[in-house]
Amino acid sequence: MAAAGSAIGLGNIWRFPYICGKYGGGAALILYLFFVFFIGMTLLLSELTIGRRTGHTPMKAYEALQPKHTMWRYVGLAGLITCFLILSIYLVISGWTLNYFWESVSGQLIGVANGDFAGHFAAFASSPVAPVVCLVLFAVLTLVIILGGVQNGIEKVSKILMPVLLVLVLVLCVRSLTLPGASKGLAYLFNPDFSKLTWEGVLAILGQALFSLSVGMGVMIVYGSYIPKNDNLFKSAMWITVCDTAIAVLAGVAIFPAVFAFGQDPAGGPGLVFNVLPVVFNSMGAVGSIVFGGAFFLLLAVAALTSAISLLEALTAWGADYGKKRSLSAILLTIVSCALAVLAAYSFDGGILNSYKLGDMSLFDWLDKLTGSYLPPVCALLTIIFFGWFMKKDSIMDELSNHGTLPTPWFKVFYSFLARFVAPAALLLVLLGSVFQAEFEVSTVLIVIALVLYFFVLPLGVAYVAKDKGRKNVLWYFLSIVLTPLFALLMLIALGDSGEKHRQRLIDDEHIRMKARESYKSSIAKE
Ligand code: TRP
DSSP: OHHHHHHSSHIIIIIHHHHHHHTTBHHHHHHHHHIIIIIIHHHHHHHHHHHHHHOSOHHHHHHHHOSSOGGGHHHHHHHHHHHHHHHHHHHHHHHHHHHHHHHHHTTTTTTOGGGOHHHHHHHHHTSSSHHHHHHHHHHHHHHHHHHHOTTTTHHHHHHHHHHHHHHHHHHHHHHHHTSTTHHHHHHHHHSBOGGGOOHHHHHHHHHHHHHHTTOSSSHHHHHHHHSOTTSOHHHHHHHHHHHHHHHHHHHHHHHHHHHHHTTOOTTOGGGHHHHHHHHHHHTTHHHHIIIIIHHHHHHHHHHHHHHHHHHHHHHHHHHHHTTOOHHHHHHHHHHHHHHHHHHHHHTSTTSTTTTOOBTTBOHHHHHHHIIIIIHHHHHHHHHHHIIIIISOHHHHHHHHTTTTTSOOTTHHIIIIIIIIIIHHHHHHHHHHHHHHHOOOOHHHHHHHHHHHIIIIIHHHHHHHHHHOOSTTHHHHHHHHHHHHHHHHHHHHHHHHHHHHHHHHHHHHHHHHHHHHHHHHHHHHHHO
């Protein structure tokens, strides 16, 4: 239940519909189902197995399984960094849901001028105070629950609230399906249009499949370590996958017919849920708007809360595994992720930091892309390579069959086919494909290389130097000394490049405006 609570979150209700909408509706859905069941579930089962086998958080788990090749633990670290980034963007969006909950129950959404919810959302998300207050509130709530003990509080609460969420999604589906013109939305969701499916889309959908199951970042290793030894891991993985997918598809069924019935854009991006659903609630009258709108956004916030808690829990457990005090790690992590979240909130469309861009994307867009598209597939690839090729087959079999007491007719397909070949090949293919297809600006590529060098290679080197006193030290010292100015240089070139592009764009815009003014003047003169 806890793992399902982690998996079912904003990813299902907020992110899945807009990803589907952006990349061709049904085409995206088919691909998503394929990715979820063949790759996502394979990873889920692998992570649960690693976790239960070792009883550790990711870094220590990899160490325990491969004591000789300690480099593997950095795969665990990369996953935890991904968790941290997800937590930050999660706080921003969860804050939005809190705000919408409040606006629904207080009746403010009924009075939105001309029913312009897109404008309302844009104004709210770019305002300087409200989103930040909401996200800090949400972070404090998460922290308080972590500090107060997860097992007794939140698990009991989520066992009640998750079914309620399901009921509410179903009610919304019914309402949405009975709107005039609903069939267009269904057709959009279920009729595949492969022309909209770009490589970028394939990567985004793969990323979404992993994101939605919370795999590829080690959280399920942490949860695996909590699973009793006599539970059936395969069944658990199956249940989590089915529940998670069902909620995502139902959210799509609730949203798309309404999108079409009210003439909205199905590819509305991150604002989709916030722009479109209030329209639907308002169509149910004032009471409907307050009751259904309030309940929906409350439950969305609860779904987000159970996921945010598990993110903070995974990070806190990591500290605890290394002997750090739980409460102290939880507080520090909350403060740092709040700081990043505030910056991300300000960088959203129209916000005060929105004009600071790297390769045409704001910090918010970067976090969304990194945590949704790029990082989970990379971490997942490394995880599955470890699982399929570096873990002992016998110990996997032993763990999955509960020491030979469970029948495992699916083992061959799972291990020899999916885990060793299909999943790594698919992940690699999609990643490579998107690298070759993407039209990155030079500046973006440079900055990404610089960041990777600086934040991954350099610490690795320092860690290495600190540990053994071999002759290789010299190389790392040299690299550390060379890398710092190189980092600075790359950043300078990159920023200069994007600054140049920005200036050029301003000049172009000015030209267009000048031409418009001239033609306006001449038309006046003619008259
Ligand atoms: N699966 C969550 C969702 O669908 C998001 C998520 C990704 C997550 N990774 C996580 C949640 C790790 C908790 C822990 O919204």
